[in-house]
Amino acid sequence: TDFKSDKQPTWCPGCGDFGTMNGMMKALANTGNDPDNTFIVAGIGCSGKIGTYMHSYALHGVHGRALPVGVGVKAANPELEVMVAGGDGDGYSIGVGHFIHAVRRNMDMTYVVMDNRIYGLTKGQFSPTSREDFETTTSPEGPQQAPVNPLALALAAGGTFIAQSFSSDAQRHAEIVQKAVEHDGFGFVNVYSPCVTFNDVDTYDYFRDSLVDLGEDDEYDPTDYDQATDVILDSEKEYQGVIYQNEESVSYNESHGLTENMADIPDGAPEDAMDLVREFY
């Protein structure tokens, strides 16, 4: 697509991040966006390189801080399609505070987390989403603590769009990210994106065999908060699909009149927008 840059990814062959990125590019193209109106903000980690591999405006932020930058970009120029990308280490460890507040802010943007349940770039330490008994070189007996449930955090923070996908299920993944882009508010997608080099437990085969697709369940209604809560708190199964969507959602930028590029406002930006930017920087 137009969104592919001419840089060759240095991800390990077979890394789930290839599929995650392809789906993001497809979702952006399918929603009528182009590189000129798209801004990617990336965190730190293997996933953080994505802004180089995609052809759009991009900023490679500091560790765990991609979300507030994305919120600031959207506040300053709501005409841009803002997509923030990061990993589970970046987003759910050092960045978890920003995650909660970005969710509750409900800015009209998309957050894609490449969740491989490990720190890949630093060579295989357990991450916030690693299993309790996941053995690594730095945790020979496993982390010995329950993993973070990012979907539950998002629901508790008042999330209006919560989804999960699998990088290898290309069409479904792109479709789910597309729905997140189309949502009026903070579209959050946790993507199972296997690390083939350091994680031999949460593999392609594991996800292929265990994923339950909510899109194939006629009884499942993502607008039903109680049903969504049951799925999110079910630790026995792995799910993909749009898990929760509040169809009444109105994004922060819409409800606060942030509709114009600040650079185009002759008398200066609305005070509301400036307050928001000050809060983040």
Ligand code: SF4
């Ligand atoms: Fe992907 Fe893991 Fe390699 Fe990083 S270390 S590029 S996450 S396979």
